[in-house]
Amino acid sequence: MNFNKEIERRRTFGIISHPDAGKTTLTEKLLLFGGAIQEAGAVKSNKIKKGATSDFMEIERQRGISVATSVLAFNYKDKKINILDTPGHKDFAEDTFRTLTAVDSVIVVIDVAKGVEEQTEKLVQVCRMRNIPMLVFINKLDREGKDAFDLMDEVEQKLGLTVTPLSFPIGMGYDFQGIYNIWEKNINLFSGDSRKNIEETIAFSDIDSPELEKIIGQKPAHKLREELELISEVYPDFDREAYLEGKQQPVFFGSALNNFGVRELLDCFIEIAPTPRPKDSDKRTVEPNENKFAGFVFKIHANMDPKHRDRIAFVKIVSGVFERNKPYLHVRLGKNLKFSSPNAFFAEKKEIVDISYPGDIVGLHDTGNFKIGDTLTEGELMSFKGIPSFSPEHFRYINNADPLKAKQLEKGIDQLMDEGVAQLFTLEMNNRKVIGTVGALQYEVIQYRLEHEYGAKCSYENFPAFKACWVKPDDAKNEEFAEFKRIKQKFLAKDKYGQLVFLADSDFSIQMTQSKYPSVKLFFTSEFD
Numbered sequence: 001m002n003f004n005k006e007i008e009r010r011r012t013f014g015i016i017s018h019p020d021a022g023k024t025t026l027t028e029k030l031l032l033f034g035g036a037i038q039e040a041g042a043v044k045s046n047k048i049k050k051g052a053t054s055d056f057m058e059i060e061r062q063r064g065i066s067v068a069t070s071v072l073a074f075n076y077k078d079k080k081i082n083i084l085d086t087p088g089h090k091d092f093a094e095d096t097f098r099t100l101t102a103v104d105s106v107i108v109v110i111d112v113a114k115g116v117e118e119q120t121e122k123l124v125q126v127c128r129m130r131n132i133p134m135l136v137f138i139n140k141l142d143r144e145g146k147d148a149f150d151l152m153d154e155v156e157q158k159l160g161l162t163v164t165p166l167s168f169p170i171g172m173g174y175d176f177q178g179i180y181n182i183w184e185k186n187i188n189l190f191s192g193d194s195r196k197n198i199e200e201t202i203a204f205s206d207i208d209s210p211e212l213e214k215i216i217g218q219k220p221a222h223k224l225r226e227e228l229e230l231i232s233e234v235y236p237d238f239d240r241e242a243y244l245e246g247k248q249q250p251v252f253f254g255s256a257l258n259n260f261g262v263r264e265l266l267d268c269f270i271e272i273a274p275t276p277r278p279k280d281s282d283k284r285t286v287e288p289n290e291n292k293f294a295g296f297v298f299k300i301h302a303n304m305d306p307k308h309r310d311r312i313a314f315v316k317i318v319s320g321v322f323e324r325n326k327p328y329l330h331v332r333l334g335k336n337l338k339f340s341s342p343n344a345f346f347a348e349k350k351e352i353v354d355i356s357y358p359g360d361i362v363g364l365h366d367t368g369n370f371k372i373g374d375t376l377t378e379g380e381l382m383s384f385k386g387i388p389s390f391s392p393e394h395f396r397y398i399n400n401a402d403p404l405k406a407k408q409l410e411k412g413i414d415q416l417m418d419e420g421v422a423q424l425f426t427l428e429m430n431n432r433k434v435i436g437t438v439g440a441l442q443y444e445v446i447q448y449r450l451e452h453e454y455g456a457k458c459s460y461e462n463f464p465a466f467k468a469c470w471v472k473p474d475d476a477k478n479e480e481f482a483e484f485k486r487i488k489q490k491f492l493a494k495d496k497y498g499q500l501v502f503l504a505d506s507d508f509s510i511q512m513t514q515s516k517y518p519s520v521k522l523f524f525t526s527e528f529d
Contacts, residue, residue: 003321003357007288010359011273012082012316014099016124017109018117022139026109026256027085031074033266071314071361073344079270082361097390098372098420100126102298102316104277104359105133107269108159108249109256112138112145112172116158124159131246133274134161137265141169141176142255148172149230152251162242164235166250167264170216170224177216179253179261180207180224182231183238183268187215188261244274276359279318281375281382286319288358293320293328296384297374300366300419311415312343312363313370320378322356331375331383339364372420391524392423392436395465395503396443401457412454416446417496425468425493425501434463434493434503465491465503469510469522484517499526 017023072083084103086096100106106127110116127134138151146154152163166183169176178189185207207228212221242248250268254261276288279296286294299314315322322328327336343363344353356362364370375383400409413433417424422437437443443460450456471492473481485492491503502522504510514522 004289006080006357007359008275009078009080010082010276010357011079011105011270012084012103012276012359012361013105013107013269013273014084014086014096014103015107015109016086016096016100016120016127018111018114018119021109021111021114021117021120022256023109024085026107026137026139026262027072027083029256029259029262030081030083030266031072032259033076033263071363073361076266077270080360081270082359084361096123097126098298100130100132102296102314102361103132104275105135105273107265108134108136110136110138110151110155112140112151112253113143115146115151115154121158124161128160128246133244133246134249135243135265135269135273136161136163136249136251137256137261138251138253139256141172141179141253141261142258144174145172148227148253152235155249155251161249162236162247163249163251164238165231165253166238166268167252167254167261168224168227168231169253170220175220176255177220179264180228181264182228183250183264187212188264189215238272240272243272276318279384281384283380283382286382286384288319290319292378292380293322294318294375294377294380294382294384295322295362296376297370297372300370300372311366311368311370311419313366313374315362315364315376317356317358317360317362318384319358322360322362324352324354328376329379329381330369331377331381332371333369337369337376341365368415368418371418390438391468392438393467394438394440394443395425395434395436395463395468397461397463398433398435399459399461401459405456408454409450409456409458412450412456415454416449421449422446423468424496425503428492428494429489434465435460436465436468463503464505466506467504467510467524468495469502469504469524470495470526471500471502472521472523474519474521478519480517480519484513484520488513495526497526 015023015027072085074081084099086099100123108120108124110120124134136155138148145151148165148169152165155161155163167179167181169179170187171177178187180187207225212224216224236248238250239248243250250272252261252265252268254265256262278285278287280286281294295315295317297313297315301312301314322342324342325338325340327338329335330337341352342356344351344356344360353362373384398413400406402409413424416422422435422442425434425436426432427434435443435446447458450458473484475481488502491505493501493503495501502513504513510522513520
């Protein structure tokens with residue numbers, strides 16, 4: 001197969017939103033169009049017992065939320081599409097931040113009634129920092145919601161985006177009749193029947209044609225023409241270059257649950273979305289079409305198959321071709337590893353692949369060699385950047401609740417931390433272990449998984465910390481640093497990489513420390529130069 005052609009075919013993207021905006025449902029419907037599933041399961045519906053295809057952990061099924069990022073691939077119109085479905089819940093934001101390092105573009109899902117919500121703002125900020133191309137999908141149009149123009153204003157103001165609509169709703173909620181597709185210049189009428197796989201579309205080259213009245217009625221037709229005129233005056237024309245540089249964001253409207261407006265989104269997406277993008281390493285920028293393989297681990301998932309104690313490291317291929325059974329250099333460990341059964345994913349189903357290309361995500365069975373952020377190459381000594389740990393916001397001591405299971409607990413904590421579920425800090429003073437997480441729900445997940453996957457029980461105790469600050473002194477030998485360590489010894493810990501961390505108990509304490517010890521630098525992420 002032609003290598004460059006394979007790169008051109010690939011689109012790797014993430015779907016982000018606030019919880020409940022319909023992200024997992026949209027993922028399901030995209031898979032439906034790709035022919036990857038026969039019947040999509042809405043996350044909340046108990047009628048469909050199979051549950052959503054992309055939620056495979058028991059705890060996700062119980063709560064109806066996605067807690068781990070799943071990777072799904074399918075083919076559509078000669079394109080190979082890789083979706084990374086991310087958890088929307090803010091307690092799992094760190095997993096989502098890391099996943100955003102592995103995508104080439106993003107679809108932002110917004111609920112028509114609630115508009116832009118807090119979690120969406122945080123995630124979009126991360127995308128803007130990295131100039132990731134974004135496309136906005138305004139969902140749930142079959143429900144009463146905000147006016148389309150008001151929503152686009154809100155997206156511009158709250159998220160700091162520059163939008164241009166590529167489809168527009170005809171009516172909303174009770175009066176919702178369909179969507180005018182600005183991109184393809186046609187109308188898609190809404191029947192309200194979600195069982196119909198694909199809606200009928202009526203091509204319209206001329207919006208002024210009297211046919212329009214016959215189809216949607218006089219008033220809606222008049223209103224639609226007015227709105228489209230307003231759009232052409234107010235919003236810029238779609239500019240693909242600006243979109244690819246992260247400077248313009250196209251907007252689509254639809255209802256994922258009713259399978260409506262999803263095809264328009266997908267058809268336009270595969271035409272405009274970027275192919276695999278270059279990525280910076282600590283030595284140079286790596287281009288996708290280089291001959292030699294390079295990739296990095298952005299996620300580790302333990303026990304995907306409860307019958308086997310296995311861990312899978314998810315690797316994003318940045319350049320070259322990844323081949324089964326070929327030895328690759330694990331840069332951090334400095335040793336060559338071979339993989340006899342690399343997996344491609346489709347939620348719970350995974351299949352062994354012989355060859356993978358840039359943009360693809362492969363799952364490698366791991367016996368404990370990998371940590372998040374590790375780089376694999378064909379021998380070049382370099383590491384990809386941009387996969388930091390963020391400062392946690394919740395801290396608790398973790399205690400062993402069953403003395404006979406100390407070993408299992410140790411192993412379980414170790415593996416869950418390598419997975420990036422939370423961060424482990426070991427206090428310098430007494431070696432007690434403190435677990436830091438971005439959200440409180442993480443503690444439940446850890447407790448649940450330790451018990452069900454490792455047979456270990458744990459209990460928690462509050463630890464009075466406000467933020468974790470990674471410490472870097474200008475000079476490790478100076479007296480100021482020595483004094484800082486002596487005064488703050490109760491609050492000093494090591495992270496799992498052995499880096500020194502100051503667990504500050506308040507914002508005030510951070511400010512005081514910075515003014516008292518100016519040569520000791522504090523950072524809120526673990527990746528700093």
